[in-house]
Amino acid sequence: MQFLFKTAYNDDIRFLAKTGEKVRVSIVVIFLLAAPLFLQDYYLAELGLLLVYAIAGIGLMLLTGHTGQVSFGHAGFLGIGAYAHSVLLTVGFPFLLSILTSTAIAGLVGMALGRSASKMHGFYLAIATLAFGILIETLFGEWSSVTGGHMGYAVPALQVFGVPLTEVWQQYYVDLLFALFVVVGAANLFRSPTGRSFVAVRDSELSARCLGVNVEWVKIQSFGISAAITGLAGALLAHHLTYLAPDVFGVLESLKLLLMIVVGGLGTILGAILGAIVISLLPVGLSFLKGALPPAIGQTAGLEPLLFGMIIVLVIVFEPAGLYGRWMKIRFFFETFPYYRKSSFVRQKSYLKTERMR
Amino acid sequence: MSSARTLSVKNLSIEFGGVHAVDDVSFDVEPGETFAIIGPNGAGKSTIFNLISRLYEPTNGTIHYGGQNLLDLPAHRVVSAGIGRTFQNIELFEHATVLQNLLVGRHAHMHRNPFSNFLFWPGVRKREIEHREKVEDIIDLLEITQYRDERIADLPYGARKNVELARALCAEPTLLLLDEPASGLNNEETDDISFYLDDVKHDLGVTLVMVEHDMNLVGQVADRVMAINHGKLLAIGSPDEVRENPDVQSAYLGVTE
Numbered sequence: 001m002q003f004l005f006k007t008a009y010n011d012d013i014r015f016l017a018k019t020g021e022k023v024r025v026s027i028v029v030i031f032l033l034a035a036p037l038f039l040q041d042y043y044l045a046e047l048g049l050l051l052v053y054a055i056a057g058i059g060l061m062l063l064t065g066h067t068g069q070v071s072f073g074h075a076g077f078l079g080i081g082a083y084a085h086s087v088l089l090t091v092g093f094p095f096l097l098s099i100l101t102s103t104a105i106a107g108l109v110g111m112a113l114g115r116s117a118s119k120m121h122g123f124y125l126a127i128a129t130l131a132f133g134i135l136i137e138t139l140f141g142e143w144s145s146v147t148g149g150h151m152g153y154a155v156p157a158l159q160v161f162g163v164p165l166t167e168v169w170q171q172y173y174v175d176l177l178f179a180l181f182v183v184v185g186a187a188n189l190f191r192s193p194t195g196r197s198f199v200a201v202r203d204s205e206l207s208a209r210c211l212g213v214n215v216e217w218v219k220i221q222s223f224g225i226s227a228a229i230t231g232l233a234g235a236l237l238a239h240h241l242t243y244l245a246p247d248v249f250g251v252l253e254s255l256k257l258l259l260m261i262v263v264g265g266l267g268t269i270l271g272a273i274l275g276a277i278v279i280s281l282l283p284v285g286l287s288f289l290k291g292a293l294p295p296a297i298g299q300t301a302g303l304e305p306l307l308f309g310m311i312i313v314l315v316i317v318f319e320p321a322g323l324y325g326r327w328m329k330i331r332f333f334f335e336t337f338p339y340y341r342k343s344s345f346v347r348q349k350s351y352l353k354t355e356r357m358r
Numbered sequence: 359m360s361s362a363r364t365l366s367v368k369n370l371s372i373e374f375g376g377v378h379a380v381d382d383v384s385f386d387v388e389p390g391e392t393f394a395i396i397g398p399n400g401a402g403k404s405t406i407f408n409l410i411s412r413l414y415e416p417t418n419g420t421i422h423y424g425g426q427n428l429l430d431l432p433a434h435r436v437v438s439a440g441i442g443r444t445f446q447n448i449e450l451f452e453h454a455t456v457l458q459n460l461l462v463g464r465h466a467h468m469h470r471n472p473f474s475n476f477l478f479w480p481g482v483r484k485r486e487i488e489h490r491e492k493v494e495d496i497i498d499l500l501e502i503t504q505y506r507d508e509r510i511a512d513l514p515y516g517a518r519k520n521v522e523l524a525r526a527l528c529a530e531p532t533l534l535l536l537d538e539p540a541s542g543l544n545n546e547e548t549d550d551i552s553f554y555l556d557d558v559k560h561d562l563g564v565t566l567v568m569v570e571h572d573m574n575l576v577g578q579v580a581d582r583v584m585a586i587n588h589g590k591l592l593a594i595g596s597p598d599e600v601r602e603n604p605d606v607q608s609a610y611l612g613v614t615e
Contacts, residue, residue, distance in 0.1 A: 188476055
C-alpha cells in the first residue's frame with residue numbers, strides 16, 4: 001500500500017499524485033510522441049484514428065459517464081463536426097479557424113438539444129437523443145446543396161497555415177495534439193466547480209439543486225461541452241475518412257461510441273481512452289480471426305456487429321465497471337498482495353434514496 | 359457569520375390532488391434558536407421543508423426569510439438566501455469523495471466558468487485553494503478528517519450523516535433545515551450529533567430547524583417545538599409544553615377521551 005502525505009491544498013489539485021501514475025502516464029506519452037519513428041504508416045494511421053475516437057469518447061463520457069445523461073445520438077455531433085469542418089474548408093476558411101468554428105457549431109447544437117432534454121430522464125431522454133441522431137443523419141442525406149447528399153462530400157486536404165500536411169505522420173501529430181489538449185482539459189474540468197456540478201447532477205439532482213446548482217443549466221452546459229468535444233473529433237475524423245457520407249454518422253456509430261465508454265468504464269476519462277483502444281483493436285483482431293476461422297463462419301456478413309453486441313453483454317454481466325474497473329482491481333491486487341479477496345470490491349447497495357422528487 | 363434574520367411562514371398550504379399535506383400552517387423561527395418540528399408519520403413535516411427549499415410550489419401562503427420573499431426564488435437560489443438543508447434519506451454524491459462532496463457544498467459561493475475551468479487558468483487554482491480552506495474548517499469542526507479522501511460509497515451510515523451535515527454547512531447557511539438528523543443512528547452517534555449541533559449553533563451561529571422523532575434529542579437541543587398532524591398545526595411551545603399538550607398526546611398515542 002502506498003500512502004500519500006498531503007501537506008498543501010495543491011496536493012489535492014495536482015494531477016498524478018502517485019509515482020506509479022507519473023511513470024505510467026510518461027511511458028504512454030513518450031510512446032505516443034515517438035510512435036512515428038517505429039510504426040508503419042498503416043498502423044500509425046490506425047493509431048491516429050484511435051486518438052480521434054478517444055476524443056469522441058471523452059466527449060460522450062462527460063455527458064453520459066459524468067453527468068448521467070445518456071445519449072444515443074452522439075454520432076450526430078460527430079457528423080456535424082465533420083461536415084461543418086469540410087464545408088468551411090471548401091469555402092476557404094483556414095484550418096484552425098474552421099476547426100474552431102465547427103467545434104462551436106457542434107457545441108451550440110448540443111446546447112439546443114440539452115435545452116430540450118434537460119427535463120427528461122431515462123427512457124425519454126434515450127428516445128429523444130436517438131431521434132436527434134436519426135434527424136441529423138437524415139439532414140445530411142437530404143440537404144444535398146450543402147452536404148452533397150448521399151453522393152458524399154470530398155474533404156479538402158489537411159493544410160495548416162498554408163503548409164500541406166498530407167503525410168501520415170504529420171496528420172498523426174495533429175490528432176495527438178488535439179487529443180492531449182482534450183484529455184488535459186477534461187481532467188481540468190473535474191478539479192474545478194464545473195465538473196463537480198456535473199457529477200453532483202449525476203448522483204443526486206435533488207441535493208445538487210439544494211446546494212445551489214442550477215440543474216437544468218448544468219445539463220445544457222454538459223450537452224454543449226460534450227457535443228463540442230465530439231464535434232472536434234468529427235472534424236479530425238473527416239481527414240481520416242477523406243470522403244463523407246451520411247450513413248457513416250448513423251445510429252450504429254452512436255452505438256459504437258456508447259459501447260466504447262461502457263466497455264471502458266463509465267465515469268472516468270481513462271475509461272473513454274481504454275474503450276477507444278478496444279474499438280480500434282477490434283477490427284484488427286477480427287481480421288486475424290476471420291483468417292483463422294472456417295470460411296463458412298469467417299466470411300459471414302455481420303460478424304462485427306455480432307461481436308460488438310456480445311462484448312457489450314459480457315462486459316455488463318461480468319464487469320459493469322468496465323476495463324477501468326478491472327484495471328483498479330488488478331492494481332489493488334498488487335498493492336495489497338497477498339490480502340486481496342474476491343469480496344474486496346463488493347459494494348453494498350446504496351441506502352434508501354429519495355425517489356419522489358427527481 | 360450570522361445576521362439577524364427571521365424565517366416567517368404564514369398560512370402555508372399545499373394540496374396534492376385533494377390531499378391537504380400542509381394545511382394553513384404559520385410559524386416564525388427567530389435567529390439563533392433551535393426549532394423542532396415533530397409529528398407522526400405522514401404529518402407533513404418533510405413537506406414543510408420541501409416547501410421552504412422551494413422543491414414544491416405552495417398552493418397558498420407566504421415564506422419570508424429576513425425580509426426576502428422565498429417564493430420569488432427558484433430552488434437553486436434558496437441556498438444563496440442563507441438556507442441550507444440535509445435530507446431524511448441521505449442524498450450525498452455517492453461516487454465522489456467526501457472532499458468533492460463538500461466542495462459542491464461551496465457551489466453557491468463559487469465563480470464558475472466552463473471555459474476557464476477547462477483551461478484551468480491560474481485564477482481557478484487560486485479560488486479552489488481559498489474554498490478548500492473553508493472546507494477544511496468544517497472538516498475540523500465535525501471531526502471527519504479520517505474520511506476526507508474516502509468515496510461516499512465506502513462510508514458507513516453514521517459517517518454519511520456527518521458528511522451530509524458538513525456539506526450543508528460548507529454553503530455557510532444562516533439557517534439550516536435538518537431532516538431527521540438522528541434517524542438510523544445508535545445512541546452514541548445521536549449524542550455525537552447533538553454535540554455537533556451545539557457546536558454549529560454556538561460556533562457558527564446558525565439557526566437550526568429540525569424534523570426529528572427522537573424526543574430525547576429534541577429535548578436536549580430544541581428551544582421550541584412545533585407539533586403537526588395531518589398537515590395541521592397542533593401546538594407550538596417549549597418541549598415540555600408540547601409534550602403535555604393533550605392534542606399532541608392523542609395524535610401520537612391515539613388517546614380519545
